[in-house]
Amino acid sequence: MAKAQTIIDEEVLDEIEEPKKRKKTKEVTNETLTFLESLNGIGPTTRKRLEDAGFGSKESIALATRAQLTEISGIAEKTATLLIREARAQFDLGLKKGISYQEAAKKRIKLQSGSSVFDELLGGGFESGSITELAGENGCGKTQIVHQLAVNCINQLKKDVVWIDTEGTFRFNRIKEMAEDLGLDHEHVLERITIGRAYNSEHQMALTEEAITMTPNIGLVIVDSLMSNFRNEFAGRGTLAERQQLIGKHLAFITKQAEIMNFVAVVTNQVAAKPDAMFFGDPNRPVGGNVVGHTVTTRIMIRKGKGEKRTATLTKNPELPDGKIEFAVIAEGIRDYKG
Ligand SMILES: Nc1ncnc2c1ncn2[C@@H]1O[C@H](COP(=O)(O)OP(=O)(O)O)[C@@H](O)[C@H]1O
Numbered sequence: 333m334a335k336a337q338t339i340i341d342e343e344v345l346d347e348i349e350e351p352k353k354r355k356k357t358k359e360v361t362n363e364t365l366t367f368l369e370s371l372n373g374i375g376p377t378t379r380k381r382l383e384d385a386g387f388g389s390k391e392s393i394a395l396a397t398r399a400q401l402t403e404i405s406g407i408a409e410k411t412a413t414l415l416i417r418e419a420r421a422q423f424d425l426g427l428k429k430g431i432s433y434q435e436a437a438k439k440r441i442k443l444q445s446g447s448s449v450f451d452e453l454l455g456g457g458f459e460s461g462s463i464t465e466l467a468g469e470n471g472c473g474k475t476q477i478v479h480q481l482a483v484n485c486i487n488q489l490k491k492d493v494v495w496i497d498t499e500g501t502f503r504f505n506r507i508k509e510m511a512e513d514l515g516l517d518h519e520h521v522l523e524r525i526t527i528g529r530a531y532n533s534e535h536q537m538a539l540t541e542e543a544i545t546m547t548p549n550i551g552l553v554i555v556d557s558l559m560s561n562f563r564n565e566f567a568g569r570g571t572l573a574e575r576q577q578l579i580g581k582h583l584a585f586i587t588k589q590a591e592i593m594n595f596v597a598v599v600t601n602q603v604a605a606k607p608d609a610m611f612f613g614d615p616n617r618p619v620g621g622n623v624v625g626h627t628v629t630t631r632i633m634i635r636k637g638k639g640e641k642r643t644a645t646l647t648k649n650p651e652l653p654d655g656k657i658e659f660a661v662i663a664e665g666i667r668d669y670k671g
């Protein structure tokens with residue numbers, strides 16, 4: 333029994349139009365059904381409209397924006413939203429030829445940081461299609477960096493920003509200062525940033541999924557900070573396994589969407605003292621254990637120096653050498669450190 337095809341999110345079944353034609357218990361045994369045919373809630377009229385508009389496949393819907401689906405095929409906005417959500421959830425990352433990786437790599441975008449040496453450390457900037465982690469102590473400048481990246485995303489990529497704020501540290505005023513320094517209309521910039529203030533881990537995961545699904549033309553997804561809610565809620569050792577499982581799920585969702593939609597994903601992270609390395613190297617390590625350490629593609633450690641001076645150390649990336657640079661956090665944003 334091809335059960336997977338019949339089990340569609342109840343929410344989708346309930347919301348998608350033409351509910352009269354839906355047969356909840358219908359078994360789908362035909363493996364060749366298209367994505368649209370496999371959704372019981374999508375009637376023939378809607379299906380034809382979508383197919384005629386070039387949205388017959390799961391891939392085309394997963395990569396479409398809500399506006400495209402409603403404008404080109406004329407379907408309801410709610411249906412479009414649910415279809416996109418379902419298509420993205422089902423998107424299968426099946427077998428591919430090596431050459432397709434070369435094609436994907438060509439499409440990867442490098443989002444600039446504001447500091448040219450910082451960008452060089454990252455081979456040109458923060459890369460789309462995977463997660464980059466910024467880790468460091470309180471006040472080292474992680475939140476400043478993501479403010480600058482948000483402004484740069486709109487300026488350089490002309491794309492929208494999703495910002496999941498778990499500590500209430502988003503500051504529209506910093507966006508204004510950084511935008512104005514680049515000669516941008518700050519209201520236009522703020523208009524393109526969707527902020528989800530997440531009060532607990534469940535809220536954080538739900539808001540992330542909702543914001544990514546609902547925002548057309550995403551260039552950057554920020555989670556600032558990744559672990560604070562999880563650390564507050566799952567304090568005891570007994571709940572650690574559950575916590576790690578949820579974080580894994582959270583990061584897997586972001587990774588998958590970043591790959592499919594080719595946006596830049598940046599998460600910030602706290603650090604805790606390593607019990608085993610008191611005397612050598614950096615005494616701190618990012619929290620979240622192996623789940624975070626293995627899932628992020630790029631890991632950057634940020635350290636505070638004197639005044640505006642900061643250092644960034646690249647400690648993990650599959651194709652770049654490790655390295656360390658100096659940069660500055662100033663009123664205008666992130667810049668090269670001039671000494
Ligand atoms: N307007 C500003 N001008 C210059 N430096 C600033 C400004 N705002 C914040 N900073 C610097 O950024 C620091 C806060 O960094 P933040 O990004 O909030 O740290 P983190 O998120 O790593 O805890 C401040 O202590 C200050 O050094």
Ligand SMILES: [Mg+2]
Pocket residue numbers: 474475501556
């Ligand atoms: Mg912060």
